[in-house]
Amino acid sequence: MIEEIRISDLGVITRATLELDPGFTVVTGETGAGKTMVVTALGLLLGNRADAGAVRHGAKHAVAEATLRLPAGSPALSRAEESGALLEEHDGDTELILARILSAEGRSRAAVGGTSAPVGLLSELGTHLVAVHGQSDQLRLRSAVAQRESLDKFGGPELAAALAAYQGTFDTWKAASAELEEITSASRERVREAESLQAALEEIDAVDPRPGEDEDLKAEAQKLSNVEGLRSAAVTAHGALTGDEFSEEPNAVGLVDAAKRALEMVADDDPELRALGTRVNEIGILVADVTMELGSYLAALDGDGPGRLAEVEERRAALNQLIRKYAPTIDEVISWTETARRRHMDLQDDSGRVEALQAQLEGLQDRLAEQSKTLGDMRRAAALRLAARVSDELAALAMPDARFVVEVTDLDEPARHGGDHIAMLLQPHAGSAPRPLGKGASGGELSRVMLAIEVVLAETDPVPTFVFDEVDSGVGGKAAVEIGKRLAMLARHVQVIVVTHLPQVAAYAQRHIRVIKTSDAQAGDGAGFTASDVVRLDDADRVRELARMLAGQEHSDTAQAHAEELLEGARLALSGQAM
Incomplete structure (x- = not known):
């Protein structure tokens, strides 16, 4: 409000x-x-x-x-x-x-x-x-849509349920019709699409990419391309930790071992040195583990020769070919493949799908026609009730010869709102033809017509x-x-x-x-x-204003008495005593 x-x-x-x-x-x-x-x-x-x-x-x-x-x-x-x-x-x-x-x-x-x-x-x-x-x-209620919606609301919950059922069937029928139209009108294009997808799927299946494979191979190629530098670094690190077999140069393993033995000899004499000895022992274990892993790394590196690098680059080239054609990454190529495979299966099943859709549409059309008739019958019944009630209101509003008409006619084709066209018409005088609202009445008459309609619709379709x-x-x-x-x-x-x-x-x-x-x-x-x-206005001012409206004399005792009589009559009417 x-x-x-x-x-x-x-x-x-x-x-x-x-x-x-x-x-x-x-x-x-x-x-x-x-x-x-x-x-x-x-x-x-x-x-x-x-x-x-x-x-x-x-x-x-x-x-x-x-x-x-x-x-x-x-x-x-x-x-x-x-x-x-x-x-x-x-x-x-x-x-x-x-x-x-x-x-x-x-x-x-x-x-x-x-x-x-x-x-x-x-x-x-x-x-x-x-x-x-x-x-x-x-x-x-200027538009046909507003008039239809008002009639449907006036029709109550049963009409609303019938409309909802019809619209559900209509939506399913529309979707099935669109799918059938797509299949039949674009059959050649669908055949070409199926052939294109078949070729793409065969190409991708031949390569058989794995998730994340492109990134894994990129890292491996980088490693193999720098194998000599990697070997040199690993050998140097291994030598620094273990020393050369014929060299008397100090190495990490020997130095840590010497430190460990020196601390073990006095471990019982000082708790602080005993604790440090424990930590040096842990360092010795860590150095031994790294030394062993470096040895394994060098052994594996020696096994990866130029032949492996060639294999990696060849595989990367095959994957890059797929990436250029189908998606930015191998993971997206795999995702595209899954979608394409489903689409290919749908296209392969066109003939069976056409038969199924035709059968489905026959059933939907029969159901739609039945529901449309039910909905139309309910609208016509509601239209008669609405027209009668509004016409009664018009008679009380100084339009005794006016007749309100709600016309329900068949559409050429069903629409989502049903198979009916709704038009609210006014017959302002006996013998005249009903005309659309606003075309058969003066401004004041039209206001009264709208008041009559709003009074009837107030419980079902208010603003x-x-x-x-x-x-x-x-x-x-x-x-x-x-x-x-x-x-x-x-x-x-x-x-x-x-x-x-x-x-x-x-x-x-x-x-x-x-x-x-x-x-x-x-x-x-x-x-x-x-x-x-x-x-x-308060009550006293209101009496004077009504007196002015009645006789142009707001201070007249007679006019004020008449005004008070009007107010009292309205109060009685509204309280139900004179309705």
Whole structure:
């Protein structure tokens, strides 16, 4: 719901704040006071086209802001978060701030959650947040998709289950059809692909690469290419440790052994030297191990001759050939081979797969036709119920001859949403042909049509907030009372904001906001000054405002008595005593 709307320098409104609550809020005021600026501000926040002429004369820019409180899981919150909006949680709900700035030069900027955003994002969020029904702007249920989705939700859980079952079958049928089309329309290409994969697999299998083999051979080749340097280093190290057989030069093994024996002789005389002797003994063991490993290394090195290097390079060349053709490394070549082998098997099985797919499609088409008929029958039944209930509402809204029609016709081809086309139509007068919404009614009539639809759909397909501008245009008396009742009924499920000039409608609101215009013809160097403010009325002020709306005399005792009577009648009606 919308918690607050802030407007500055928009039309005749210099600065105003509308604090809103759940339920039914009415906005009234004298003609020209700026009531419709509330709707204009909301339109800007919902991404409507900006008009520089709406900026207050003399101001640099106009600003419209709204603070909304939305429950967890709202699709609008998810979309806002994706765009980088900053969100704040309060008592389990989340606060979202929308803003639109319109310059006097015609430029427009938008912000969502304190972050700059394209105006298109406001439009996208608006579909989940607010439904506006104005004299020239009926946003909700404009598209065929929205009309179909509303009918499906009205149809209830059984229709939803039938739609889900149909869509599951449709998705499977679509995938099988696409696969069969690919196999049959690209048979030559698939044969060529199979032959190419066969040749590649034979080449790779002939080489039979092992994981990591290219890196292992690279290291071995580097070793064999430097064998003389490696041998020289190993011989030198071995000689330094063991000494030459015919040389009297000192060596590491002999020196360590001499140190060990010297310390062993006095080990019993000094614990410190005994400990050092133990460590020297460990060094002797380590030196002996290294000496032995160097000997083994030299023996193996002598066995690797030029012939082994040639074998390694030949093998590396074979592996590099695969790498150049199929993947950057041998491990990736092996991975590619596994994928290619599976694909080759699929291509080899084309004839059997075609037969299986054709059989599967026959079964799916029969099931799809059956489920489509079931879904269509349920939609037609729901359409009749919806049309009857909306038509009853229209009769109570001073449109007794109007008839609401929900037309369900067959599509030429099945679609994912079913085999039906849904169209909501209005027959405004007896004998006239039903026409699409918006083409057979005036702005005021269309607002009443949308009110009737929203009242019926409120329990199954609501958005958080509904805004009606002059929904009561062209009506009065009992019809106006019925409009007020139905707005109050709608407000049981959602937040409702109504701009009206009828006291009968205003009496049913839970909260009353008045737009007040002030002017001074001499201000501004004789150019004059007009401004509007917004005030929230208490009970006494509300009586005076209704008296003004009834008779133009807000201080008249008779008018005030009539206003109090209206309010009391509305209270009784809402409490069920006069419904």
